[in-house]
Amino acid sequence: MANNMEIMLAKLKMPLSDLVTAILAMNDELIDSDQLEDCLKFYPTNEEMEQLKKFTDDYETLGKREQYFLELMKVPRMDAKLRVFLFKIKFNVQLSEFKTSLNTVNSACDEVRRSTKLKEIMKRILYLGNTLNQGTARGAAVGFKLDSLLILTDTRASDSKMTLMHYLCKKIASKSPSLLDFHEDLVSLEAATEIELKVLADEMQSITMGLENAKQELAASANDGPISQGFHKTLKEFIGQAEAEMTSVMEFYSIVCRNADALAIYFGEDPTRCPFEQATMTLLNFVRLFRKCDEENRKQEAEMEEVKGVNVK
Structure with a gap:
């Protein structure tokens, strides 16, 4: 040491x-x-x-x-002053990164809920499920669990390698090809899956506590005498600016948390059972599986066309 x-x-x-x-x-x-x-x-x-x-x-x-x-x-309480100075230096970067994460979560929620193409695909999945379950108690469903999207690749036709996801992609490609690029509506989804709301909550608390410690040292340093006059003046200016920014950020944080819960509710899920992290990861995996199956369908069709061309020759 x-x-x-x-x-x-x-x-x-x-x-x-x-x-x-x-x-x-x-x-x-x-x-x-x-x-x-x-x-x-x-x-x-x-x-x-x-x-x-x-x-x-x-x-x-x-x-x-x-x-x-x-x-x-x-210097009185020099260790406290060092911590406050360190907080001041890191504040802008810390707050900027926090706001970036909030914007990513908020954008992902808005993109999912506003995508008419995703909504149309969900309708087709519901129709497909009801058609397959026709004549059963599940044949008149008005919705489905979000995680059931991922089992579309688990169900295969008895006489082929085609899964329900391949079938869905093939039907959409033939009937509504404009829906195939629905993933382009969800540009923030992948980045959002890397963000945990609990981590955001901890970050919010960390910034809030740092500012509170700065305010405590501001009050204490007012009684230090001449040695802390410059420190007290600079800290007072910083806190005034930081508090104004924090008020805005805390309001936005509350909005983002509500929107994160609303994402699960949008799909008929309970936010406590299907939190934001689970909902976004499920959707991202669905997007990836959908695109993979669509690509495999296109490749298969291209190979079949190539075979036809060879036979014609």
Whole structure:
């Protein structure tokens, strides 16, 4: 640990006093997030601080490690200030990535619910199921479970390799070929399957807690005296801007969560039993299976045409 700290201090391109000044000024042009994390990683323990208080008069004779500790100790709650500064540096990127994920989820939900082509294909699947089950209790269904989409490739005709998915694709290709590219309506679906709502909830909580910690340090640093004046002023400006952004993001987050639940409801599912992650993955797998079967149908037809051409010759 001591060797790692010596390496960290050796990498500093400024005197230790200037390092503290840059931290208190929240100058992210002089200090980056990696350096702040190092400062926190090698922050003195309470025991080390108590021991060093005895050597404040011998500053010049101390090693760089001890001098580093003493510089940090000059500022009240320096560890809290380091964390707040680190949060400030990461805030914009963290919030931007969070909003990107929210937009992806929201777009996927909207695309699925607004796709008239997908809706038409679902109608044809329902009609196909009712036709096959004609004369049974399941022959007049008004809907079907979302995961039943995936069993279309499991059911084969007794005398061929054709599955129900192949049959569905063949029928759509002959009757309504414009529906075959329905996947182009769902451009955000694949990216949405990589996002978990629980992770988004944790991220939302992390940002909210970081901002709350910043507000607590703002209140505390108001009583530090001249040493924290610059820090307090910069932090106050940042919090004002961050709170305004967070209000907007939290409203959007609530909307996205409602839309994620509405996706399952759109297919007649219970969101607690078919959460967003399951619904989007099922739909993505259906899209992939549909396109694969359509491609296999086209390949088979092309081979048959080629055979016909050879026979004619």
